[in-house]
Amino acid sequence: MISEKDIALIDAFIAGDLIGNDKTDFESRVKKDLEFAKAVRQQIHAVExxxxxxxxxxxxxxxxxxxxWKSEGGYQPYQPELMGKGMMTKVIAGIVLLAVVGGVIWYFFMKEEPTKPAPVKPETEETVAPEPTPTTDVIDTITTTESLVELKTSEEQIADMQLNVKDPTTFSIHEISEEDGIYTYEIAYDDYVDVFQSRDPDIDDVLMEMAEQAISDNQKVNEENKARNNAAKQQSVQSAPTNTPTQKKAEVEQKAEPKKKTTTQPKPRRKQQKVDDDFPY
Amino acid sequence: MNSENHIVTGIKTGDSEILKSVYTDYFGMVRNLVVKNSGSETDAEDVFQDALVVLFKKFNHSEFRLAVKFKTYFYSVCRNIWLTELRKRGGRNARLKDFEHHVELGYEFTSNWKETQEEAFVKVEKAMRYLGEKCQEILLMYYYQKQSMQQIAAALDYADADSAKAQKYKCIRQLKRNLNP
Structure with missing residues (x-):
């Protein structure tokens, strides 16, 4: 019969409270006493x-x-100690987006910088026309303060042509296209063909008038030269033996003079608004 | 660490105030873990409940020492329970999205005990039915809640600890008979 004391002993064993000799005695009793061993097994089973x-x-x-507890007020709002991977991805995506937006803003800001009003040169200042280069620079003939720099570009372009067109009869210009108020023209003179752009829709007419004027001027000059030559010939026939060296020199200079008039020396540059007054060929 | 020990002692003794404060402070954390990892509000309540039961058993083990913050430990237990549940539901390679630091814990920190020992529970529940209500209480207070005979005597209105001890002797003998007819 298992006593109350035995039950307490088994409880102490299960709880791990038996140590030293007590534990050794308990284990040896389990080996010898079958009834006690059965009681231990049953009690362990019951406790489990x-x-x-x-x-x-x-x-x-x-x-x-x-x-x-839920009905009494619930629980405190939760603040995560760690960021979830999804949150991390969103943060990285946000940083990338900000960088892209910042880059775009920076790009356009920097691109706008050169279009700020530049110092205006006095109208009387002579500028040296640059070498003619095939260019697609915008030629802006609008005479507003903001577009002064571009206006100068337009004048330079015309000056290039003034300097380089040898035969105005070969001059031609026609509009190729128009986009956003910018007109693209193909221009040809002598053996040179180029394309340029302008915001002036009438620049082709202006240049053609200048070319026609130049042709007309050249014809007049040629006719005057012919008339002078004829007069000189008649004079020389009449006074050929009495010609002094000084007279000969004057004749030579007179003969040479028409040639000078037919060269492609440009006239002084003009304001854009008066560009059609006289084309200097 | 003082308040941490206070929590451990409270869970160990089933102090309702401490249990309530654990709910107030940490249920949000458990809910977030479960809901953000394919679970529901009810799943979160199950995990919280099972975690406290697991902690109760662990804290009553004489060799237990809390080596990390209670929050970390509790989160780790809940994490283990929910990961086991997710894998049981079909996601063998289920992984959790974590929101707190955690420590690695053994298999004993899962809620599997509930199902692996379901048969045992049915058996003991049946055996306990044949005991009086007072017998059930005295046995659970002594063997599960690890209360002393003095505490049990005071709680169940016995004259003294010896009277409670004598009653407990009768109850455990009867339970053993019921479990092993």
Missing amino acids: HLEIMGAVTMGKSLRRDMQQ
Whole structure:
């Protein structure tokens, strides 16, 4: 018969409270006393079941309490200690987006810088026309303060042509296209063909008028030269033996003079608004 | 660490005030973990409940020492329970999105005990039915809640600890008979 004392002893063993000789004595008794060994097994079994029972009972009780705590005010809002991977991805994407937007803003800001009003040169200042280069620079003939720099570019372009067109009869210009108020023209003179752009829709007419004027001027000059030559010939026939060296020199200079008039020396540059007054060929 | 020990002691003894404060402070964390990892509000309540049961058993083990913050430990237990549940639901390679630091824990920190020992629970529940209500209480208070005979005597209105001890002797003998007919 298992006594109350034996039950207490088995409880102490299960709880791990037996040490030293007490534990050794207990273990040797289990080996020798079959009834005691059976009682130990049964008690361990009962305690294991009681622990399961206790856990389930506690769980049910907790669930009831949780419902009550929830109705009494619930729980505090939660702030994560770590960022989730999704959050991290969003943060990285946000940084990349900001960088892209910043880059775009910076790009356009920097691109706008050169279009700020530049110092205006006095109108009387002579500028040296640059070498003619095939260019697609915008030639802006609008005479506003903001577009003064571009206006100068337009004048230079015309000056290039003034300097380089040898035969104005070969001059031609026609509009190729128009986009956003910018007109693209193809221009040809002598053996040179180029394309340029302008915001002036009438620049082709202006240049053609200048070319025609130049042709007309050249014809007049040629006719005058012919008339002078004829007069000189008649004079020389009449006074050929009496020609002094000084007269000969004057004749030579007179003969040479028409040639000078037919060269492609440009006239002084003009304001853009008066560009059609006289084309200097 | 003082308040941490206070929590451990409270869970160990089933102190309702401490349990309530654990709910107030940490249920949001458990809910976030479960809901953000394919679970529901009810799943979160199950995990919280099971975690406290697991902690109760662990804290009552004489060799237990809390080596990390309670929050970290509790999160780790809940994490283990929910990961086991997710894998049981079909996601063998299920992984969790974490929101707190955690420590690696063993298999004992899962809620599997509930199902692997379901048969045992049915058996003991049946055996306990044949005991009186007072017997059930005295056995659970002593063997599960690890209360002393003095505490049990005071709680259940016994004259003294010896009277409670004598009653407990009768109850455990009866339970053993019921479990092993």
